[in-house]
Amino acid sequence: MAVQPPTEDPLKNHHRYETVKYLSSGSYGFVVLARDRTSGSSVAIKFIERLKGKITKNVEREILNHSILIHPHVVRFEECFLTEKYLAIAMEYAAGGNMYSHVTANHGLQEEHGRFFYQQIILALDYCHKMSISNRDIKLENTLLDSTEPGRNPLIKLCDFGYSINESHSLPKTAVGTPGYTAPEVLMNRTRYDGKLADVWSSGVMLYAMLCCRYPFERPEDDDDPKGQHRIVQRIIKCQYEWPKDKPLSAECKDLMSKIFVADPAARISIAQIQKHPWFRHGLPQNLEVDTYNGHYVKLSKQAADNADAIRRVVREALHEGQEQQSVSGDVDHLAERNSMDTEDSLENDYLSWY
Template sequence: MDNYTGIPGSDVLRSLADGQLVAVTYIPRGEQVDEAVRREIVRHRSLRHPSVVRLRELALTPTHLAVVSEHAPDLYRRVRDAGRFGEDEARLLFRQLVSGVSYCHSMQVCHRDLKLEKLLLLDGGCTGPPRLKICGPGVSKRNSQPGAPRASDQTGAYIPPEVFQQREYDGKIADVWSCGVTLYAMLVGSYPFQCPDDEPRNFRKTIQRIQSVEYSVPDDLNVSAECRDLISKIFIADPAARITISEIRNHPWFLMDHLADDSRMSTKGTEQPMQSMDEIMQILALAEAPYPGDDMEEFVDSDPYIDITTS
């Protein structure tokens, strides 16, 4: 990994080619590079959209498979530092979120774990507005595999009511609910179904509020009637009655002041993958080999992808 600078083995490095920060996930070589990992990586590479985190490349160290992707501060930190966003800023970011989710769904991929911490925010600087990007392992979960009724699929405040029922649920409709929680958090600066008076570990009350859709938008906040209407159409317990992504994109609040058409962003102009699929598969095949131990020198000579400077 001599194309990056930083502390070897750290999870954030800087690209020497373009100066961008990258996130690096290290997976031990050998049996942990299993079918699930291979499927995750191949699917991630197939997603090319301005609002989805890009898989830059794979690399090998003597002991680990390194998965290199885009990196930026997450949206949680931005909301925490700002307290809350105004409607215009929230709408801009929400459009990008919905655009990325819509694209993933069109590729038959559901996220199932959307939350502020899984959304990166790249500073547009002088070139334009901030750019939101979706990341997270849940992005590889195919819609053809219905979600099991497990609360662990999503984090706390973002879980839709149907996840608590003893039946499978539609990942696309669950993603809509999580988009709504994200929008609410940006506008209000807190989560819709959590109360600050609750005990820190008392999740039971939150579950009860989620199932009964017990929330409110504070009256003293300057949140428009159109925005409140959209939120009310998202927070519906019955998945069949909940607004869809397509309907969100045609909602009056979503379309308001729609000068930059973020909701219809094209994949045209998205950067080409740095590695071909053949290269990806070759690296994955090599990564299945376990750490060679004392035979390192001989092994390095036989493995063209290894860069021993990152060990």
């Protein structure tokens, strides 16, 4: 059940941010668009009420995992801080809305257009996996667009790391994610599974949905069937999907998805193999080496200050009333210097020229 929009300004009297408008809400809390008084830039701020049951280990894990990621296709973490009523997470604002709205507004994307976005999704996932982060909730709604300017292809930004896990600390064992996108091994409640290969499956569902404007394992009759969800789960486990007749796809595109929709994760195509697939390679700059490109951002991420202990303190203080205005954002000067270096880097400029 979605949280109701706030009746009072959650940033009233805040020293740095001021509310511009309410954006959205979910079971976790709500999000507002805010202006940073120090820079004039826009940020999105997620607010989670400071109550037991709301502030959990999952919230702490979400912030910790998100805070270490620095990549053009991941929404940038800015800081977390406390107000009197809320734990707040400030992050980059993506003005173009989410991919679900973009896909439905266009009644599905042309294959070339969908490939353009899928290439970015795989770049982002490859980077996250190199950082030992499995997202576990890849879907259209959790993928944002940075802009909708006429004449410019928007860039995608992965957001929402609420179900993510750092596999350098522990292996995934809980069934999480969104029905319809979830891999068979997750639905079958295996005691351990590879979160990276589960992300590959979800990326395939997302690709199918982008191109076909429907989900591969759902049927129209499922909506009115009390056992509809059960039937969807069974189709996922058995890999029962169809190619829509009204949305013709190339043989290479179908080949890639057939290698993704494999029930046995050990036999499923990997992120590295996707990057070598002919359909995926089409249109990429010849000199783009994903390992080199993402290695650049892995190196930057590891250079960033380690805020893990400070973040844990803020999250845990969220359950103590009267504590507010604490924040964790890392070394601001270091971040400003790093962002400047990103823009000037020749690798970055070569890559962005592709867009």
